[in-house]
Amino acid sequence: MKARYVMIHLALRVMCVLFSGWLLLSCAGNAPRETSAPQSASAPQHFFWKVSDSNSSVWLLGSIHFADSSFYPLDSVIETAFANAEELAVEIDVSDDSVSSEIASESMQRGMMPAGKRLQDILPPEMWNSIDSICSAWGFPSMTLQVMRPWFAAMTLSAFAIQRAGIDPTLGVDAVLLDRAAHDGKAIVGLETASEQIGALADTTDSDSAGIFYLKSTLREVSELDSMVARIVRAWKTGDDALLRETMEGEKKYDEGTREKEFSDKLDEKVYKSRNVKIAERIAEFLSEDRNVFVVVGAAHLVLDEDNVVDLLRRRGLKVQRY
Template identity: 85%
Template sequence: MIARLAKLCLVLQVLCVLLPGWLLLSCAGNTPRDAGEGDSRETAGQSDRQVAGQPSQHFFWKVSDANSSVWLLGSIHFADSSFYPLDSVIETAFVNAEELAVEIDVTDDSVSTEIASESMQQGMMPAGKRLQDILPPEMWNSIDSICTAWGFPLMTLQVMRPWLAAMTLSAFAIQRVGIDPTLGVDAVLLDRAAHDGKAIVGLETASEQIGALADTTDSDSAGIFYLKSTLREVSELDSMVARIVRAWKTGDDALLRETMADERDYDEGTAEKEISDKIDEKVYKSRNVKMAERIAEFLSEDRNVFVVVGAAHLVLDEDNVVDLLRRRGLKVQRY
């Protein structure tokens, strides 16, 4: 199973860097809804929680060893003004923290530059080759149809490897449904941390983030698989986002897992299953291990850190960050 939210979160973080440049030049005719006006899809999730009148359970944990603790928040990288202010238990923990740790600090100019550079270096087709030349005709026809319907210049994709073309289409689809990455939970907390003078720590490097998505092999098999799955997912992005937002606002693990599960169960031993597992390992599992290691380091160093990572890394499957921390013998309490 590929954690689709983990992929979407990666796209959104890279989007924060790339969108103002080469992508927005192709998107000028499409204006997202004003996030400040709120969105009925998202507000509905908040209203459900308020009407229920029950204590809220968040994607929020306190992780402790014998003499110190850190806070761990599961973020979604898109939101609107209805998300704020955050619940008091989250707000208090953030205010009292001395450091903010995020997957990657996109506010750091050097990191942003590296993301753009890595994307271009690893995402362009070799000289003399076109994306159309390596895709099955039916897949290229689907891309052609989507670009025509969206008013997106097809030639923009011709020079891209499949993985970058998939990311570009995802980013454009995200913009079309009115998602604002600048109001994502981690983005808002990053801005606040910079304003408040908190130290900001990146859990990953730019090359690690891009490497989780990039496929630069001669066959581009993983990239083509990713592009194929993206073509399926963009058609349901609006409803998928609505369910993710509802799950986050209500602390509903089951809804988040159900929404993010890949609906296709590939047979063992098939090429599709092998590729799916490899992508899952790169995008999700191996990154979870590194995140858990860094959090454990914070505790061993008695650092007062507020950690924010994508919610998918905390609740999906058995190899999530929360489970990995518990296996280390750490105390993990949910709020």
């Protein structure tokens, strides 16, 4: 189940916006024409593709949302393609103040319990006890979570775990390229809205059952954060699809016909498969409009075993070449 990568991916997104606000108060033109920089046959592959139709091309980079200074500068083939691009397309433009405000607003609107209800009241006692123990060990007030729906509590715990691990989201590949695009005067295009991103995990049904499943998964996985991050970083630096998929999948498997398998499949559908279709559609639009775009999305969207963005683009008859 890919909640392992989702935990970091979307928690970092919310962390960038919310941890500078109330959470901290609570808890501390024309497409490029064959401009590729050729590599030798022995050069390592990256999560980087050139997507072409009959007369134009766009570049597609798989990002991870956390990094350090050792990632930079990026490989010359990536740097050259970025320098030549006129537009940068990202999942969501968090550099836009209005988008950041919408993320905060959507999170508050969809992530809070109804008045008079507490998170503790809808969780199994043993799950709340685990949360309380983790919060105590971290010096994080568990009462902060009481007003949150399960999915938002999971995101908050994930974000705090990321912060404790010393991960700096401002050094994530997409964040760095966003800053550079703004500095260079490149147009920035958001592939999704804040509502779509938050909606990928938000469960506001009365039962909150899917959110409880996600929270349960998060509690199990925060203890593995350091090793998981290390494996994802190694996979990205070496272009290792198999390692990234293995890390995303984790060791937990769910039997067919069980509620957990149902929730796992629904989460994959919302977070990956349905979004992959939209991302592929937007890339195809850039090509049809002959736009000179450098596209950055989470690497997970590009290496799933089925229905990943790269495969969807190939099914459209587009030429997809990896670098």
